[in-house]
Amino acid sequence: MEIVVKDLSVVYMPDTPYEKQALSHIDLRIESGCFAAIAGATGSGKSTLIQCMAGLIRPASGQVQVGDKIFHAGSKSGAALRKHVGIVFQYPEHQLFEETIAKDIAFGLKNRGITEPKLDREVHRMMDLVGLPGELSDRSPFHLSGGQMRRVAIAGILALKPDVLIMDEPTAGLDRQGKQELFRLLKDLHEKQGLTVILVTHDMNDVAKYADQVFVLSGGKLALSGTPAEVFEQYQIWQELSLELPQVSQLVAKINEQLDVPLPYSIFTLEELEQSLAKRFVQREAPT
Amino acid sequence: MEPIIQFEHVWFRYQVDEPDPPWVLKDIRLNIDPGEYVSIVGNNGSGKSTLARLANGLLLPTKGRVMISGMETSSEQDIWQIRRTVGMVFQNPENQIVATSVEDDIAFGLENIGVPPLQMEEKIKNAVKAVGLEGFEHHEPHTLSGGQKQRLAIAGVIVLEPDVIIFDESTSMLDPVGRKTILEIMQSLNRRGKTIIHITHSAEEAFMADRMIVMHQGECKLDEATGRLYQEAMRLKEWELDVPLEIELWDRLRQKGWPLPDKIINKEELVSEIWRLLSRT
Numbered sequence: 096m097e098i099v100v101k102d103l104s105v106v107y108m109p110d111t112p113y114e115k116q117a118l119s120h121i122d123l124r125i126e127s128g129c130f131a132a133i134a135g136a137t138g139s140g141k142s143t144l145i146q147c148m149a150g151l152i153r154p155a156s157g158q159v160q161v162g163d164k165i166f167h168a169g170s171k172s173g174a175a176l177r178k179h180v181g182i183v184f185q186y187p188e189h190q191l192f193e194e195t196i197a198k199d200i201a202f203g204l205k206n207r208g209i210t211e212p213k214l215d216r217e218v219h220r221m222m223d224l225v226g227l228p229g230e231l232s233d234r235s236p237f238h239l240s241g242g243q244m245r246r247v248a249i250a251g252i253l254a255l256k257p258d259v260l261i262m263d264e265p266t267a268g269l270d271r272q273g274k275q276e277l278f279r280l281l282k283d284l285h286e287k288q289g290l291t292v293i294l295v296t297h298d299m300n301d302v303a304k305y306a307d308q309v310f311v312l313s314g315g316k317l318a319l320s321g322t323p324a325e326v327f328e329q330y331q332i333w334q335e336l337s338l339e340l341p342q343v344s345q346l347v348a349k350i351n352e353q354l355d356v357p358l359p360y361s362i363f364t365l366e367e368l369e370q371s372l373a374k375r376f377v378q379r380e381a382p383t
Numbered sequence: 384m385e386p387i388i389q390f391e392h393v394w395f396r397y398q399v400d401e402p403d404p405p406w407v408l409k410d411i412r413l414n415i416d417p418g419e420y421v422s423i424v425g426n427n428g429s430g431k432s433t434l435a436r437l438a439n440g441l442l443l444p445t446k447g448r449v450m451i452s453g454m455e456t457s458s459e460q461d462i463w464q465i466r467r468t469v470g471m472v473f474q475n476p477e478n479q480i481v482a483t484s485v486e487d488d489i490a491f492g493l494e495n496i497g498v499p500p501l502q503m504e505e506k507i508k509n510a511v512k513a514v515g516l517e518g519f520e521h522h523e524p525h526t527l528s529g530g531q532k533q534r535l536a537i538a539g540v541i542v543l544e545p546d547v548i549i550f551d552e553s554t555s556m557l558d559p560v561g562r563k564t565i566l567e568i569m570q571s572l573n574r575r576g577k578t579i580i581h582i583t584h585s586a587e588e589a590f591m592a593d594r595m596i597v598m599h600q601g602e603c604k605l606d607e608a609t610g611r612l613y614q615e616a617m618r619l620k621e622w623e624l625d626v627p628l629e630i631e632l633w634d635r636l637r638q639k640g641w642p643l644p645d646k647i648i649n650k651e652e653l654v655s656e657i658w659r660l661l662s663r664t
């Protein structure tokens with residue numbers, strides 16, 4: 096489902112000494128079915144933006160449109176958006192609270208009036224979707240590993256069948272394996288279920304690997320947007336914003352320090368770097 | 384020189400209501416000398432955090448013994464001295480803050496060990512300076528950023544003047560800016576003679592230490608100086624760990640037949656080798 100943000104501004108605690116402009120005049124469009132990333136430093140407005148998209152924070156001016164639902168300063172509530180947009184917040188495992196995994200996943204469904212036997216069926220379908228073995232359903236979620244707890248939380252959101260799934264720093268604190276598994280799940284959901292996925296992160300390596308579209312926020316403004324190649328190419332701007340580029344881009348910058356003809360900054364994967372170096376290197380010694 | 388931390392055939396398992404709980408640590412033998420900068424890497428469940436908790440007596444070995452500056456952690460009379468010798472900084476900065484101002488939070492530990500108020504001022508000032516929180520002394524901790532909170536947690540530890548500081552995934556919840564400052568603080572503490580143990584998932588961070596220990600399924604699989612480890616770093620994949628990017632590139636280029644040396648000791652060396660080869664063409 097498409098998301099269009101028009102001239103969106105958000106002000107916290109207006110007309111008080113603590114007034115803070117969290118977002119100013121953001122314009123962006125996230126295409127339906129895309130894997131988008133919203134990046135930026137802490138305090139750049141990422142969380143405020145996604146909460147507007149999910150109908151949780153009201154715009155001070157401008158609007159957010161999700162599908163055909165519009166949310167603006169005068170809207171009665173953001174409830175219309177909430178039906179379409181699911182947010183998995185940072186460390187969602189801290190929000191688990193039920194005695195069993197099945198009950199935790201069922202919580203949102205029950206609120207929507209779903210009853211047995213459909214409820215049980217749905218819960219098991221969701222467990223299957225996120226890769227949790229069905230026999231875990233009666234176990235306490237608190238005995239799972241960090242990565243698995245996170246899956247329970249995601250299943251609870253997916254059960255509500257959102258068209259857009261927003262994940263705020265989904266891999267923070269996970270190890271390499273947990274991280275890879277989670278991204279595999281997100282890619283699957285994106286490709287097979289046609290979900291529009293929005294990833295909020297400050298890890299540019301993840302952006303480089305997974306996103307089709309990138310939006311970079313800085314000080315509540317949209318600083319850069321485009322495909323990863325288009326965005327990472329703006330090497331100067333990244334330095335000015337003191338944001339961290341993907342590790343590959345950093346290595347490219349380091350190699351470029353002493354090359355007369357620099358490597359292009361549009362390189363952001365190891366494969367591209369390897370190929371680009373190979374092109375330049377005319378082999379004098381035959382490989383053994 | 385006597386090692387500051389000694390693990391002698393340490394086995395550990397949690398006491399649970401199961402007949403035969405699995406071993407979390409198996410036969411760990413380890414010596415760490417004063418002033419070393421060691422990283423411990425391993426996936427979740429590898430036993431690395433358990434290892435850290437055994438090093439300051441938060442947990443006691445099921446078999447074997449852990450010695451800190453010659454004191455055994457199971458000794459009740461030495462345990463307080465051991466905990467003052469080995470300080471710990473944990474993963475989540477939110478869980479380590481107790482007071483309502485930065486200064487009071489740092490003073491908390493000093494009060495506990497009975498430092499007279501007159502001496503506190505100087506100590507707090509030094510701790511604040513060491514973590515770069517000058518000007519924040521009277522701020523409320525909840526107004527600080529994640530990275531600043533973690534710096535406050537470190538100040539609360541170093542004010543007690545431990546010889547060893549263990550950072551248990553202390554950078555994993557921070558943004559890149561916060562992470563960088565914490566890593567710089569670790570390095571500067573190490574330069575000033577503190578023994579630093581950094582438990583992390585990140586290959587990049589682990590290679591900043593002088594020595595790296597790989598934990599996998601409760602066993603110590605590798606214990607090597609990072610300079611020497613570079614050439615066999617592709618092995619880290621065996622234990623599902625990340626390999627630093629430059630090593631991955633070096634490995635790929637070599638497989639393509641680039642005449643690169645069969646060992647490199649750091650990123651700078653790889654980059655200058657690439658320069659050399661490209662400028663010859």
